[in-house]
Amino acid sequence: MAEGARKDGLSTDVQYLKGVGPRAAMHLRKLGLETAEDVLWHFPRRMEDRSNLPPIMMCRPGYPATVRGRLTGVNTRPLRGGKVLLRATVDDGTGVIDLIWFNQPWVARDLNKVTGEIIAYGMVKEGRRGLEMSSAEWEAIDEDDEAEDFARIVPVYPLKEGVPQWAVRKAAHSAVEYFASQVKDPLPDSIRKKWKLPQLSWCLRQMHLPDSEDDRARARERLVFEEFLYLQLALQMLRSETKHEIGIAFPLDDLPDAGSTPSSLFGDDAEQAGSLEDQVHKMLPFDLTGAQKRVIDEIWSDMKMPAPMNRLVQGDVGSGKTAVAACAILGAVRCGYQAALMAPTEILAEQHAMGLRQLFEPLGIEVSLLVGKQTAAQKRKALQAAASGEARLCIGTHALIQEGVEFQNLGLVVIDEQHRFGVMQRAALRAKSDQHPDVLVMTATPIPRTLTMTFYGDLDLSVIDEMPPGRKPIKTHWKRPNQRDQVYDTVRSLIKEGRQAYFVCPMISESEKMQAQAAEDLYYRLKEGVYKDLRLGLLHGQMKGVEKDEVMTQFRNHELDILVSTVVIEVGVDVSNASVMVVEDAFRFGLSQLHQLRGRVGRGDDQSFCILISEAKTPDADQRLSIMARTSDGFEIAEEDLKLRGAGDIAGTRQSGRGDFRLADLIKDGVLLERARQAAMEIIEADPKLEKAGSDELVAAVKSRRSDMALATVS
Numbered sequence: 001m002a003e004g005a006r007k008d009g010l011s012t013d014v015q016y017l018k019g020v021g022p023r024a025a026m027h028l029r030k031l032g033l034e035t036a037e038d039v040l041w042h043f044p045r046r047m048e049d050r051s052n053l054p055p056i057m058m059c060r061p062g063y064p065a066t067v068r069g070r071l072t073g074v075n076t077r078p079l080r081g082g083k084v085l086l087r088a089t090v091d092d093g094t095g096v097i098d099l100i101w102f103n104q105p106w107v108a109r110d111l112n113k114v115t116g117e118i119i120a121y122g123m124v125k126e127g128r129r130g131l132e133m134s135s136a137e138w139e140a141i142d143e144d145d146e147a148e149d150f151a152r153i154v155p156v157y158p159l160k161e162g163v164p165q166w167a168v169r170k171a172a173h174s175a176v177e178y179f180a181s182q183v184k185d186p187l188p189d190s191i192r193k194k195w196k197l198p199q200l201s202w203c204l205r206q207m208h209l210p211d212s213e214d215d216r217a218r219a220r221e222r223l224v225f226e227e228f229l230y231l232q233l234a235l236q237m238l239r240s241e242t243k244h245e246i247g248i249a250f251p252l253d254d255l256p257d258a259g260s261t262p263s264s265l266f267g268d269d270a271e272q273a274g275s276l277e278d279q280v281h282k283m284l285p286f287d288l289t290g291a292q293k294r295v296i297d298e299i300w301s302d303m304k305m306p307a308p309m310n311r312l313v314q315g316d317v318g319s320g321k322t323a324v325a326a327c328a329i330l331g332a333v334r335c336g337y338q339a340a341l342m343a344p345t346e347i348l349a350e351q352h353a354m355g356l357r358q359l360f361e362p363l364g365i366e367v368s369l370l371v372g373k374q375t376a377a378q379k380r381k382a383l384q385a386a387a388s389g390e391a392r393l394c395i396g397t398h399a400l401i402q403e404g405v406e407f408q409n410l411g412l413v414v415i416d417e418q419h420r421f422g423v424m425q426r427a428a429l430r431a432k433s434d435q436h437p438d439v440l441v442m443t444a445t446p447i448p449r450t451l452t453m454t455f456y457g458d459l460d461l462s463v464i465d466e467m468p469p470g471r472k473p474i475k476t477h478w479k480r481p482n483q484r485d486q487v488y489d490t491v492r493s494l495i496k497e498g499r500q501a502y503f504v505c506p507m508i509s510e511s512e513k514m515q516a517q518a519a520e521d522l523y524y525r526l527k528e529g530v531y532k533d534l535r536l537g538l539l540h541g542q543m544k545g546v547e548k549d550e551v552m553t554q555f556r557n558h559e560l561d562i563l564v565s566t567v568v569i570e571v572g573v574d575v576s577n578a579s580v581m582v583v584e585d586a587f588r589f590g591l592s593q594l595h596q597l598r599g600r601v602g603r604g605d606d607q608s609f610c611i612l613i614s615e616a617k618t619p620d621a622d623q624r625l626s627i628m629a630r631t632s633d634g635f636e637i638a639e640e641d642l643k644l645r646g647a648g649d650i651a652g653t654r655q656s657g658r659g660d661f662r663l664a665d666l667i668k669d670g671v672l673l674e675r676a677r678q679a680a681m682e683i684i685e686a687d688p689k690l691e692k693a694g695s696d697e698l699v700a701a702v703k704s705r706r707s708d709m710a711l712a713t714v715s
């Protein structure tokens, strides 16, 4: 080994690793690997057992296989649209298989350099000319390496274009042999013993050069656990800090009596007297479900405590989160505090304002609304009402967190549909109070438990797991475009019975303009075609606020039979007589988006229908549509969505800075996540600032997770 190497240990330049020369080092740098330590943490994607490769003759379509043989032809053929098809044939004496690539001309270049045999891995398919493998992973067999690499289990590393496997393999081998033992374990013995975690250096070795499949699995488990642990420790630390702040202890059991409070808070009515439960009972036009009652109790008992509440209420679309929020708000207002409710869109903020005014104004509680599209005069009035304390409940969009918005005595912050906001916006609204206000976050996004623990792990969780009574499950049907006429007939007959319908136009692009165009096209097609005699309205994001209002009001008042819309209705719109939804080109929508959309119907007593019109475009789309037709359980849909899309893509997770793990997989590693969360709770309970752990590395890792969270950008 070169001289400079030993001095630095883990920071040894890759170039000085045994068996790695300048050329290999150049390749390694392309992968971002500069030092021995980088290489140790660059894990194989999988292990390949080469001790017993099957002859090509034995390969079966539908199964992945590794094959080895000589290249007998490399052909590129131009396709329509400027694309190219590359076909390379591998022959091992027992049979042949074609390797196929679309539009990757550099692969041909690399294949043409091969003189000996190659090894290829991929899914075997039945092609028109026999067995095929598309976009196979492959490498040329290097005669020199034969003895070392062959006839054993080899790691297969993630690569970039042009970087050969052997370069990474050599570097990893040498990094493990010489440097793995120098890695310091950030987890102290105490934690490792308690949760039975193997040493870090052992794990690094097993990841690259496993003694057995079991050892590798154990190593991976420890590394995943560790990743989860840092994040969970950061979250539990945050949680424990809030718990030690002094917030407001709302005297909910012992409400200030009417005489001692300004009458404007209570109205003139003597009816307000009685316990908070009694007041809620009078305020709501329905009886709360058992789940709503339980969640409200959890909220109220948080509110009574001096520590600030930080609670997430999760409930499927239509489970009645608004009523739950109203009960929290009523409690805060009755104790003489203001409440603020922030919603992600203007339509939703307005809808909340309308619904909550109906509940609160009869009680003499003034509700104000602040949204971007208001006139300057309207805004001034809303700001004034918030600052003077005249408005007891202020509803708005993110306009609420802008500069210049002030409250007289904000005591409760409610955030609806949190996934559209970031951590920072939550904090910004909280900061509008001089005190530490209570915070309630409501989310309808069906997200699986693993994600809840990851993204809302600093919040206490309440789940509304029961729907209001009398709801009939929505019947969802998936129809092909050639059945469109039949669908239109069905909708017409439901409209004849007095129902209303939504038509959601295909989501053709991210652009609001294109979306608006698509909605208009569908609107005119229906209005001038099949539904000439019916009353149609149009709603899209490019319309002015007043125009949107007008259409929504007409639809709500049943002056329209059909509302043609873009996905702007996805969130919150609540018209209980609308019991049919038709989604055009449904394959273009994601699973949770379809679920949110579908939640707009099924809000009344009538049987509701959701009709998805779509071809089966891709296997993925096919699965999404089948799942929609099969279940309306938000959590089941969430799990399926996570499986289909992966965690990073679930709405809003990217913005949170909590979704990036090196190894951990939120779909497969749920059990480890639970364990790590449990461990983090125990550790923080006993040692809230991690002072007793005796590991600077541990503290640093947790700190860096915390700053990732704080810096998380917001969409």
Ligand code: ADP
Pocket: 286, 287, 288, 289, 292, 315, 316, 317, 318, 319, 320, 321, 322, 323, 444, 468, 469, 574, 576, 603
């Ligand atoms: P979400 O959880 O999707 O925000 P909402 O709060 O908008 O749901 O409630 C959906 C509908 O159900 C509303 O029309 C609401 O008035 C009604 N609702 C809520 N709770 C009950 C209940 N306990 N009984 C009957 N209807 C209810």
Ligand code: MG
Pocket: 321, 322, 416, 444, 572
């Ligand atoms: Mg809601």
